[in-house]
Amino acid sequence: RSRGGGAGRVMDAPSAAGLGGADPQLQRFIEVETQKQRFQQLVHQMTELCWEKCMDKPGPKLDSRAETCFVNCVERFIDTSQFILNRLEQTQKSKSAFSESLSD
């Protein structure tokens, strides 16, 4: 149902159809722009977070240590996001198996 994997899940097809109406060109446009916006929003969010972790006093240029920190920060943020999703999925599975055996 949802296209594109990784960190960006585009709107489900039904809601996209509602917005674009019957026009496939508009629908496609909305999907693409939504995807782009998700990307932009995450860049904004990660820049803000990583600035706190990686930037001391703003200097005349971004030194290599800070640059490396930003890159690592992005990677670890995505890792964290995936970790949370995976673990949540696991705990949901074990929970539903548990509740199924309880309900009668």
Place this chain on the structure above:
Amino acid sequence: MESGFGSDFGSDFGSGGSGGGKLDPGLIMEQVKVQIAVANAQELLQRMTDKCFRKCIGKPGGSLDNAEQKCIAMCMDRYMDSWNTVSRAYNSRLQRERANM
């Protein structure tokens, strides 16, 4: 008068062709893109202002002194550098994820 009014109306909706009275989707898409770009610029400015105020302004005085202004100017540039670094890093990660799928 009535016929004049009627003919104006007619020219808007009656004329066949591909356009007629319909809205041009291409134009809408361009306008939406512009609005999105504006919104992104505003978001960037808002966060940049927040961060640079925190970094550069200690106890707020009666005006921004030279040191504070210099700090803000550098901070703006570093924030842009950071934003671009994050954007590149995120893009690389996404491409790597897609390649692994």
